[in-house]
Structure formats: structure tokens, C-alpha cells
Amino acid sequence: MTAPTKRNPLRDARDKRLPRIAGPCGLVIFGVTGDLSRKKLMPAIYDLANRGLLPPGFGLVGFARRDWADQDFMEVVHDAVKQHARTPFRQAVWEQLAEGIRFVQGTFDDDAAFDSLAETVRQLDEERGTGGNHAFYLSVPPSAFTTVVNQLSRSGLAKAPGTHPGQWRRVVIEKPFGHDLTSAKQLNKIVNDVFPEESVFRIDHYLGKETVQNILALRFANQLYEPIWNANYVDHVQITMAEDIGLGGRAGYYDGIGAARDVIQNHLLQLLALTAMEEPVSFRPSDLRAEKVKVLSATRLIGPFDETTSRGQYTGGWQGGQKVPGLLEEGGFAKDSTTETYAAITAEVNTRRWAGVPFYLRTGKRLGRRVTEVAVVFKRAPHLPFDDTATEELGQNALVVRVQPDEGVTMRFGSKVPGNSMEVRDVTMDFGYGHAFTESSPEAYERLLLDVLLGEPSLFPKNDEVELSWEILDPVIKHWASHGAPEKYKAGTWGPASAEAMMARTGRHWRRP
Amino acid sequence: MIIDLPSTTTSQVNSKLVQLREEGGAVTLGRVLTLVIVTDDGAKTEEAVDAANDASREHPCRVIVVARGARKAAARLDAQIRVGGDAGASEVIVLRLYGELANEGASCVVPLLLPDTPVVAWWPNDAPAVPAKDPIGMLAQRRITDAAAEKNPIKALEQRRAGYTPGDTDLAWTRLTLWRAMLASALDLPPYEKVTEAEVSGEADSPSTDLLAAWLAAYLRAPVKRLKATHGEGIVDVKLERRSGAVELVRPDGRVGTLTQPGQPERRVALQRREVRDCLAEELRRLDPDEVYETSLKALGKVSRGRTSTKVAAKPAKPATNGTAPAEAAEPEKAADKAAEKTADKAPAKAAVKASAKPVKAAKQAARAKAGS
Numbered sequence: 001m002t003a004p005t006k007r008n009p010l011r012d013a014r015d016k017r018l019p020r021i022a023g024p025c026g027l028v029i030f031g032v033t034g035d036l037s038r039k040k041l042m043p044a045i046y047d048l049a050n051r052g053l054l055p056p057g058f059g060l061v062g063f064a065r066r067d068w069a070d071q072d073f074m075e076v077v078h079d080a081v082k083q084h085a086r087t088p089f090r091q092a093v094w095e096q097l098a099e100g101i102r103f104v105q106g107t108f109d110d111d112a113a114f115d116s117l118a119e120t121v122r123q124l125d126e127e128r129g130t131g132g133n134h135a136f137y138l139s140v141p142p143s144a145f146t147t148v149v150n151q152l153s154r155s156g157l158a159k160a161p162g163t164h165p166g167q168w169r170r171v172v173i174e175k176p177f178g179h180d181l182t183s184a185k186q187l188n189k190i191v192n193d194v195f196p197e198e199s200v201f202r203i204d205h206y207l208g209k210e211t212v213q214n215i216l217a218l219r220f221a222n223q224l225y226e227p228i229w230n231a232n233y234v235d236h237v238q239i240t241m242a243e244d245i246g247l248g249g250r251a252g253y254y255d256g257i258g259a260a261r262d263v264i265q266n267h268l269l270q271l272l273a274l275t276a277m278e279e280p281v282s283f284r285p286s287d288l289r290a291e292k293v294k295v296l297s298a299t300r301l302i303g304p305f306d307e308t309t310s311r312g313q314y315t316g317g318w319q320g321g322q323k324v325p326g327l328l329e330e331g332g333f334a335k336d337s338t339t340e341t342y343a344a345i346t347a348e349v350n351t352r353r354w355a356g357v358p359f360y361l362r363t364g365k366r367l368g369r370r371v372t373e374v375a376v377v378f379k380r381a382p383h384l385p386f387d388d389t390a391t392e393e394l395g396q397n398a399l400v401v402r403v404q405p406d407e408g409v410t411m412r413f414g415s416k417v418p419g420n421s422m423e424v425r426d427v428t429m430d431f432g433y434g435h436a437f438t439e440s441s442p443e444a445y446e447r448l449l450l451d452v453l454l455g456e457p458s459l460f461p462k463n464d465e466v467e468l469s470w471e472i473l474d475p476v477i478k479h480w481a482s483h484g485a486p487e488k489y490k491a492g493t494w495g496p497a498s499a500e501a502m503m504a505r506t507g508r509h510w511r512r513p
Numbered sequence: 514m515i516i517d518l519p520s521t522t523t524s525q526v527n528s529k530l531v532q533l534r535e536e537g538g539a540v541t542l543g544r545v546l547t548l549v550i551v552t553d554d555g556a557k558t559e560e561a562v563d564a565a566n567d568a569s570r571e572h573p574c575r576v577i578v579v580a581r582g583a584r585k586a587a588a589r590l591d592a593q594i595r596v597g598g599d600a601g602a603s604e605v606i607v608l609r610l611y612g613e614l615a616n617e618g619a620s621c622v623v624p625l626l627l628p629d630t631p632v633v634a635w636w637p638n639d640a641p642a643v644p645a646k647d648p649i650g651m652l653a654q655r656r657i658t659d660a661a662a663e664k665n666p667i668k669a670l671e672q673r674r675a676g677y678t679p680g681d682t683d684l685a686w687t688r689l690t691l692w693r694a695m696l697a698s699a700l701d702l703p704p705y706e707k708v709t710e711a712e713v714s715g716e717a718d719s720p721s722t723d724l725l726a727a728w729l730a731a732y733l734r735a736p737v738k739r740l741k742a743t744h745g746e747g748i749v750d751v752k753l754e755r756r757s758g759a760v761e762l763v764r765p766d767g768r769v770g771t772l773t774q775p776g777q778p779e780r781r782v783a784l785q786r787r788e789v790r791d792c793l794a795e796e797l798r799r800l801d802p803d804e805v806y807e808t809s810l811k812a813l814g815k816v817s818r819g820r821t822s823t824k825v826a827a828k829p830a831k832p833a834t835n836g837t838a839p840a841e842a843a844e845p846e847k848a849a850d851k852a853a854e855k856t857a858d859k860a861p862a863k864a865a866v867k868a869s870a871k872p873v874k875a876a877k878q879a880a881r882a883k884a885g886s
Contacts, residue, residue: 008697008700008701008705008731009700009707009732010693010696010697010729010732010733011697011701012701012732012804012805014804014806015693016799016803017690017795017803018694018697018798019694020691020698021694021695021698023701023702024702024777049783050693050782050783052694052695055780056695056772056780056781056782057778057780057781090783090785092769092783092785095769095781096769096782096783098782099781125776127778128778128780129777129778131702131777131781165702165703189875228694286730307529359810424684460658500687
């Protein structure tokens with residue numbers, strides 16, 4: 001994208017008002033009837049159009065088994081947009097978007113359907129001027145993945161027509177990126193046989209969140225934090241992603257996968273990489289990625305796993321005023337399922353900066369509340385010139401990046417309690433995105449879809465990052481597989497007893513987020 | 514909640530604010546800037562406050578409204594504090610100044626500025642000749658004016674050019690962003706040919722049209738003509754001539770534009786006219802000097818003027834054939850001279866038209882102030 005910018009006399013680096021609008025292009029969504037598509041993708045596309053960031057003549061093609069005409073699909077998109085879009089509904093914007101909506105009916109193994117898709121895409125180029133540039137969003141189950149990629153290759157959709165220089169085809173894929181190192185490599189090979197790595201965009205929607213990108217700003221734009229961002233001052237790091245919902249209705253995807261594969265492998269290890277990585281020499285995608293790869297390649301799990309990890313499975317009970325079933329009672333799960341719904345691990349980063357600092361990663365379903373955060377917990381002051389009684393209530397200083405909800409940053413430190421005796425107690429200082437900036441910052445999918453259309457890869461993990469994450473995680477998954485069923489925990493609590501135990505063995509404890 | 518403090522002082526206002534914060538939780542702590550709105554006391558004051566409240570959803574701020582009342586009255590300060598539901602995500606302090614105090618607004622604003630955060634001044638209607646030299650303008654990093662809301666928008670723009678100081682900006686410029694983005698992205702793609710000439714047409718009194726033409730003149734280094742559209746609102750038509758044909762963006766109805774490029778199908782673009790609140794929110798996003806606006810203002814003189822839009826079908830691109838860069842650079846001046854002659858000829862007629870059009874214009878002005886250009 002830098003080349004045209006240089007040649008375009010109307011672009012000026014100082015002109016910060018001008019947004020980058022994607023060039024002529026279209027998006028094809030597979031699995032368009034799914035929840036993600038209706039709740040996130042379609043609204044995100046409308047929001048982008050409403051903000052004027054989509055090219056005029058944008059094409060949106062849906063592909064699914066349903067027997068729909070263009071009109072029916074348009075109605076579905078319309079309803080999805082009205083219900084879930086972030087920005088207000090404007091008829092003019094909608095009409096302009098609707099002109100480019102198409103639907104192709106078929107199954108993934110149906111050659112004719114893909115040929116008709118290729119024809120639709122070609123027609124869009126002619127009628128709407130999408131210029132031969134198309135992205136394919138694969139919102140499909142892992143089992144259908146290979147078929148779709150091969151069909152794209154067979155029908156010639158994977159290759160740009162080549163009538164103009166710079167035409168592109170891109171593919172967007174979602175987690176799971178395999179279920180272990182071997183399968184991930186296999187999957188990468190299948191994709192890379194058809195699409196070169198620079199056209200592959202792996203969506204990790206966490207990386208599209210403002211707060212996650214803010215970790216980089218916080219660390220590298222400020223003088224305040226970087227000097228203490230190392231093993232000299234940091235005691236340990238806790239990365240948490242908790243959900244209060246259960247797995248009802250998601251058995252097909254989740255049974256046999258479990259919390260570690262579902263969340264730790266992608267979201268949490270990416271958060272770890274952003275928290276622990278060295279400063280990139282620039283924010284160019286390749287430089288950013290080089291640092292992420294470096295830190296991931298230095299990351300190992302700490303054993304013995306019986307003491308440093310924990311896994312659990314929720315049981316039924318009362319949560320937040322509702323009676324909820326346990327995992328084994330949820331529809332679709334085997335009565336003896338050993339799928340974990342809670343996973344916690346201890347990792348270390350073997351670099352000079354982080355030697356000796358444990359990184360605790362945990363995730364779970366049906367926990368106390370929905371929250372994602374990165375907490376950097378600092379060491380205690382080496383000497384306290386107060387009486388013991390004065391600092392009884394003083395904990396460790398902490399810097400917490402609240403990823404969601406209530407996005408922002410919290411700092412915890414000690415402060416004197418008002419009164420005529422010296423007493424120090426923990427207080428917190430909050431920075432809230434909602435207070436300091438926009439009430440509605442763009443949805444993660446908005447940002448990521450736009451980046452796909454612009455061909456801007458910084459927020460998408462590449463194949464080597466995915467493979468490194470599996471390398472980190474594989475040992476513990478193997479260990480768990482040979483050690484029977486996970487420990488039970490009650491819905492609405494913060495996980496099984498072993499989770500507390502793994503922290504207590506080094507005299508630490510989980511923050512209550 | 515609205516609290517009236519009649520005949521008061523700023524220190525009383527300040528202590529009331531502290532009291533409110535203690536009662537109702539941390540109200541001011543997350544504010545990122547202070548927005549000072551300078552206006553005459555009247556109906557338009559409320560419109561400006563509403564726009565500021567909307568913008569504050571994106572940038573929580575303290576809004577200080579300096580409403581200048583009757584100069585002949587006895588000097589007095591009436592204050593009003595609005596927080597919570599009546600103030601969006603901001604807190605609004607309305608200062609009504611009467612008598613001699615009306616000209617001393619800055620002295621009332623200083624004690625109420627938030628510590629160590631940027632100050633933005635906004636004149637929603639008539640702005641001082643040189644905003645940066647105005648006492649309140651001197652307090653602000655960023656000074657927002659609105660040429661379209663003034664009595665003579667084109668003259669106002671000329672004034673902005675003469676008095677430009679880094680940190681100045683005008684909503685007539687903000688209203689252009691969508692147009693500029695669309696045009697810039699049209700040139701992002703091949704063929705990367707030089708634009709040989711450009712035409713911009715719009716309403717005669719639309720300062721945004723003038724600025725758009727000036728922006729093109731500054732960056733394309735090609736002759737740019739500013740035409741008066743016979744129909745439509747605000748900016749109506751932009752045409753960029755290139756060897757392979759013209760890139761044209763037309764918006765006849767003020768809502769939906771059509772983008773035409775050679776060799777490509779016609780495309781429709783949602784290009785609705787922007788409301789003041791959207792423009793203000795955009796302005797508050799950037800608090801550094803806008804060099805591109807400065808460059809465009811300075812290029813106003815490079816634009817040649819025609820009288821009416823002659824809806825011509827693609828003219829052959831002349832300058833493409835006539836050679837070297839220096840000759841092209843000299844072109845705008847020549848064209849400007851020609852245009853000056855032309856207008857001089859027709860001056861009496863023009864004056865007559867202007868006189869008869871006056872009431873219409875006033876009505877239009879009011880409408881614009883409300884809806885944005």
C-alpha cells in the first residue's frame with residue numbers, strides 16, 4: 001500500500017483526517033448463516049460503510065446451503081445490521097451497500113456451486129467495479145476447511161485474474177488453527193498450498209480490540225513504565241480471560257477441544273507476547289511480528305505440571321440468580337467427557353528481561369464474571385521504613401490492563417489512610433477508555449475486516465506464531481490427556497481448588513478480577 | 514441536573530463544582546479537554562451546547578459557554594451548571610456576561626479551565642477577525658470557526674486566510690473530509706496519471722467548495738476552476754481530468770454521490786452533508802495544527818473562478834500535451850487573471866442578482882447554520 005500513497009498527489013502524511021479507504025474490492029463469506037456472521041461480520045461491514053471506509057461499489061457475497069435468492073439474503077443482512085450495528089441506521093448507506101449484495105446457494109463439495117460463485121464474483125467485477133480484488137472469509141467448521149480451500153483453488157477463485165497489476169485474493173480464517181502442533185502445521189500447509197502466507201489473515205479478534213493495541217502504546221510511548229517492565233521490579237504476571245456463560249449448544253465445537261486449546265493457544269499467548277516482547281524497531285508488520293516470534297520462541301511451560309497447572313470442569317448450581325447445568329448435563333456432551341472448561345498454566349519467558357518471572361495464564365467458562373485482563377504485579381518495596389502495623393494492609397503494587405469489559409488501565413498502590421497515625425492501605429487509580437475517549441470505539445471485527453481489505457497484516461498472527469504457540473502448549477495438553485478427568489468446580493466460582501494451590505505453592509494468589 | 518447561580522463569581526462556580534463532585538462521585542476527573550464556546554446570548558447558544566454535548570460523547574470535556582448579553586446592562590455574571598443527563602458526557606458551565614463584563618470573557622474563563630489539558634475555543638457563529646489574537650483565542654491551543662455560519666462566508670474565508678495562525682481550523686474544512694477521502698482514494702489506484710486540470714462546482718456561497726478547490730490546487734499543481742452550480746446544495750461536482758479520462762464525483766441531492774472513473778462502472782457513494790456535531794467531534798479528535806488546512810487556505814488564490822457550471826461533456830485534456838512542469842505551474846495565475854476580467858465585465862449584472870437574492874440567502878444561511886453544509 002505504500003507505493004500508491006507515494007504516487008498519489010492528494011495524500012499527505014500530515015493529513016491525519018483522511019481515513020484510509022479500502023480500494024475496490026469484495027468480500028465473500030462462507031458460513032453466512034452462522035451466529036458470528038449475523039452478530040459480528042455483517043454489522044461490522046455496515047458500520048464500516050457508514051463510516052465511509054468501504055470503497056464505493058463494495059461487493060458482499062454470501063455462500064450457504066439455504067435455498068435463498070439475493071433478496072432473501074439481503075433481508076437477513078438488513079435485519080442483522082438493524083439489530084446489531086453500532087452506528088445508526090441510514091437508509092442511503094444501506095441502499096448503496098445493498099446494491100452489491102449477492103447470494104450463492106450450495107454445499108462445500110458442490111463443484112457447480114463454486115463455479116457459480118466464481119461467475120458471481122466475475123460479474124461483480126463488471127457491474128460494481130470490484131476490480132478483481134476479493135477476500136474470502138471462512139466462517140466454517142474445521143472439518144469443512146480443507147474442502148473449501150481446495151474448492152477455491154479448483155474453481156480458480158484463489159487466484160486474481162491478473163488483468164491489472166496489484167490485484168489480490170485474500171483468505172480470512174478463524175480459530176481453531178489446528179488442535180496441536182502437527183495438525184496446525186498440516187493446516188498451514190493446506191492453506192499455504194493455495195494462498196501464499198501474505199494473503200492469509202488469521203482472525204484473533206482480541207488483537208482488534210483497542211485495549212490490546214493500547215498495551216503497545218502504554219509500553220512504548222511512555223517513559224513511565226518501561227524502566228520497571230522487567231524481572232528487577234515485576235514479581236509475576238497474571239493473564240485472565242473469564243467467561244460467565246456455559247457451553248450449552250456449543251458441544252459440537254468444544255467437546256474434546258477444551259479451554260486450553262480454545263483460548264490459551266491463541267488469545268492468551270498473544271496477550272503474553274504483547275506484554276513481554278521487546279520494543280520493535282518500528283511498527284511495520286514485519287518488525288512487530290519479529291518481536292512476537294522472538295518472545296514466543298523463548299516461552300516455555302514450567303513443570304511439574306501436577307503442581308504448576310490446573311484444569312477443571314464446571315458442575316451445576318446457582319449462578320447469578322439462575323440455576324445452571326454442569327458441563328456433563330449440557331446437551332451434546334458425553335456423560336464422561338474429560339473436556340476441561342477451566343485451564344491455568346504457568347509459563348516462563350527465558351530472556352534477560354524476564355528470567356525468573358512466572359506468567360500465569362488462566363481461562364474458564366462459568367466463572368465469577370466475564371472479564372479479560374492482564375495484571376502485572378510488582379515486587380514489594382525492598383525496605384519499608386514503617387512499623388509493621390502501618391503496612392499490614394499494603395499489598396503488592398499492580399498495573400492492570402482491563403481488556404474487557406470496562407476497558408482501561410488500573411494502577412494499584414499504597415496510600416496513607418487519613419488520620420493521625422501512619423497507616424498505609426491499597427488504593428486504585430483508574431483510567432477508563434469510556435471516560436477519557438469515545439463512548440463507542442470501533443468493534444474489533446470492524447478494525448480487522450478493514451485491515452484485511454487494506455492488506456494490513458500487523459494484527460493477524462502468522463503461521464510461525466501459531467506453530468510456536470502450539471509448541472508451548474502441547475506438553476501440558478499431552479500431560480492432561482494421560483491424567484484422567486479434570487477437577488470439578490462449582491459454576492459461578494473462580495475455578496477449582498488446584499488453581500489456588502498452584503499459586504499458593506510459591507506464596508502468591510490470583511487477583512479477583 | 515441544572516443549577517443556576519445568578520449574579521455570581523467564578524470562585525463560587527468553582528466551589529459549587531467541587532461540591533457537586535463530592536456529592537455525585539468523580540465527575541470531572543476523566544475530562545480530556547476544555548471546550549470554550551463563544552457566542553452571543555440567544556437562541557443559537559442552545560444549538561451550540563447541544564452539538565457540544567453530542568461531541569462530548571466521544572471526548573468527555575468541560576464545556577464553558579461564554580454567552581455575551583446586552584452590553585448596556587449593568588456588569589453582571591450569571592452562571593449555570595449542567596451535569597448528568599442535561600449535559601451529555603460533559604459538564605456544561607454557561608456564563609452569561611452583561612455590561613462591561615461582556616467584553617472580558619477571558620477573565621471569567623481562566624479560573625474554570627481544567628488543569629494541564631488542552632483548551633479548544635469554538636465560535637459557532639461570528640468569529641473574531643483573527644481568532645488567535647482574541648483574548649479567549651489566546652488561551653486555546655485550537656480555535657474552531659465556521660465560515661459557513663457567517664454573514665458572508667466567502668469573505669470570512671478570506672479573513673481566515675489572512676489571519677491564519679497554527680491551531681486555527683474551520684468547520685467549512687471539516688465538512689470536506691468525506692469528499693477529500695473519496696477523491697484521494699480514487700487516485701490511490703492505477704493509472705497513476707497526472708491530473709491535468711480540475712473543476713469544482715458548488716453553491717456560490719459555499720466556503721467548503723472554495724476550500725476543496727484550493728486543496729486540489731495546492732496538491733495537484735494543476736489549474737483548478739471553481740464554478741457556481743445552478744442547482745444542488747453545498748459542493749455539487751468535482752472533476753479531475755487525466756489523460757485516460759475524467760474522475761468525476763457528483764452529488765446533486767446533498768445525499769448520495771456518484772463516482773465515475775474511466776473503464777469502471779459508475780459507483781454510488783453515501784456522501785450526506787455532515788451535521789455540526791459530527792464536524793465538531795472530528796475537530797476535537799485532532800489538537801495539533803492542521804498543516805494541510807493551512808496549505809489549502811494559502812492556495813485559495815490559485816483557484817480561478819468561473820460563473821456558472823457549464824455541464825460540459827469531457828473536454829480534451831489540454832495541458833497534458835503542452836509540455837513542461839514550469840509552464841503548468843504558471844498556468845493558474847494566467848487563468849485567474851482571465852477569470853478576473855470576466856467577472857469585471859459582468860459585475861453590474863452580478864450585483865443585481867445578488868440584491869434580489871438576498872432574502873433567500875438569509876434563509877439559506879439560517880438553514881445551514883442548523884444542518885451544516
